[in-house]
Amino acid sequence: xxxxxxxxxxxxxxxxxxxxxxxxxxxxxxxxxxxxxxxxxxxxxxxxxxxxxxxxxxxxxxxxxxxxxxxxxxxxxxxxxxxxxxxxxxxxxxxxxxxxxxxxxxxxxxxxxxxxxxxxxxxxxxxxxxxxxxxxxxxxxxxxxxxxxxxxxxxxxxxxxxxxxxxxxxxxxxxxxxxxxxxxxxxxxxxxxxxxxxxxxxxxxxxxxxxxxxxxxxxxxxxxxxxxxxxxxxxxxxxxxxxxxxxxxxxxxxxxxxxxxxxxxxxxxxxxxxxxxxxxxxxxxxxxxxxxxxxx
Numbered sequence: 001x002x003x004x005x006x007x008x009x010x011x012x013x014x015x016x017x018x019x020x021x022x023x024x025x026x027x028x029x030x031x032x033x034x035x036x037x038x039x040x041x042x043x044x045x046x047x048x049x050x051x052x053x054x055x056x057x058x059x060x061x062x063x064x065x066x067x068x069x070x071x072x073x074x075x076x077x078x079x080x081x082x083x084x085x086x087x088x089x090x091x092x093x094x095x096x097x098x099x100x101x102x103x104x105x106x107x108x109x110x111x112x113x114x115x116x117x118x119x120x121x122x123x124x125x126x127x128x129x130x131x132x133x134x135x136x137x138x139x140x141x142x143x144x145x146x147x148x149x150x151x152x153x154x155x156x157x158x159x160x161x162x163x164x165x166x167x168x169x170x171x172x173x174x175x176x177x178x179x180x181x182x183x184x185x186x187x188x189x190x191x192x193x194x195x196x197x198x199x200x201x202x203x204x205x206x207x208x209x210x211x212x213x214x215x216x217x218x219x220x221x222x223x224x225x226x227x228x229x230x231x232x233x234x235x236x237x238x239x240x241x242x243x244x245x246x247x248x249x250x251x252x253x254x255x256x257x258x259x260x261x262x263x264x265x266x267x268x269x270x271x272x273x274x275x276x277x278x279x280x281x282x283x284x285x286x287x288x289x290x291x292x293x294x295x296x
Contacts, residue, residue: 026074026108026115028233030213035106035117036071043218045080045104047071050219053084060087068265076108077265082219083121093186094258098225099123100135102261107250109267114239116140116157118230118261119219122254124160124212130184135256138192140232141180143249144242144267152177155239156194157208157232170210172238173199183257190253190260206238242267 026034036047044050051065065080082103083089089097101121108115118140128136140157143149156179158171173179179198180191215227230252251262 025110026233028115028209028211028231030211030215030229030231032106032117032119032215032229032231034072035074035076035108036069037106038216038219043216045082045219046078050082051080056087056090056092058087058090058092060090061085066263074108074110076106077263078104078106079261079263080104081259081261083259091259093183093188093260094256096256096258097121100254100256100258102252102254102259103219103227105250105252105261105263107248107263107265109236111236113233113235116230116232116234116250118252119215119227120230120252120254121225121227123226124228124230126254128255130256135254135258136193138253138255138257139194140230141191141251143251144239144246145249146243146245146247149247149249149264151189153180153191156180157210157234158194159210159230160212168210169207170232172206172208172234175199181255183253183260185256185258188257188260190251190257192253192255192257206235208232208234208238 032038045063045065047069051063053061054064055061061084063080063082063084066078068075068077080103083091083097083101089095091101094100098121102118103121104119106117122137124137126134126136128134137159139159141153142155142157143151143153153175156173156175158173160168160170173194175194177191179195181193181195183190183192210230210232213229215229217225217227219227246267247264248267249262249264251260253260
């Protein structure tokens with residue numbers, strides 16, 4: 001009896017831990033609190049703080065930071081490059097100040113999906129009108145590689161343009177670099193948006209969930225500047241088979257590429273559920289078998 005009780009307690013613990021291991025799942029809703037970000041009491045770019053206050057060579061100040069942190073069992077990688085003020089609105093490589101500032105990008109994943117979150121000062125409703133000196137949002141570019149980074153973008157996630165995109169899907173395309181528009185102004189290697197005239201039906205790889213929402217204003221220097229959040233999830237099956245040592249770069253820029261932001265964590269796909277989840281499932285079976293054998 002005592003053995004059975006002890007085993008039952010371990011089973012209960014295993015089930016409880018397996019439930020805990022699945023708690024805190026990221027919900028794609030444009031609210032990044034489930035990423036551990038932007039709590040009212042501490043509106044910082046990461047749980048570590050706002051990063052370092054830097055000065056561009058061409059003038060102007062900005063917060064810069066990169067790295068990773070853990071929240072609710074997720075290892076979250078991020079890059080922050082938040083323009084603050086001055087320098088004639090210089091962002092690197094171009095200009096535009098807050099209105100064209102790609103401020104922060106975050107990336108994490110679980111066994112089911114890849115998740116991306118972007119914070120930007122660029123209004124997603126901005127129309128692409130180069131003659132009028134306005135440029136719309138670009139698309140998210142994904143580069144998978146093994147060994148040396150080849151800067152070949154194998155997938156693109158299409159962003160909405162001139163619309164409020166709430167709880168909608170976004171198309172995911174399998175691409176080559178020829179399927180992208182390139183930085184038109186600054187001569188960088190950045191790609192901006194997908195050239196849909198070159199995409200054919202066979203390029204279509206699947207759909208992502210993408211939500212675009214107004215973001216919190218009190219971040220960074222505490223300015224009242226407007227911000228927007230893009231939050232995305234993509235099921236791993238869309239990407240097909242990846243090498244175990246694959247790495248990933250996710251980048252985004254508006255169509256003028258005034259500001260480019262990217263994050264490139266080491267990527268290690270884990271298909272197996274956490275060990276405690278396995279224990280939570282296995283121990284009840286062990287307990288049942290033990291009880292059955294004791295009755296013989």
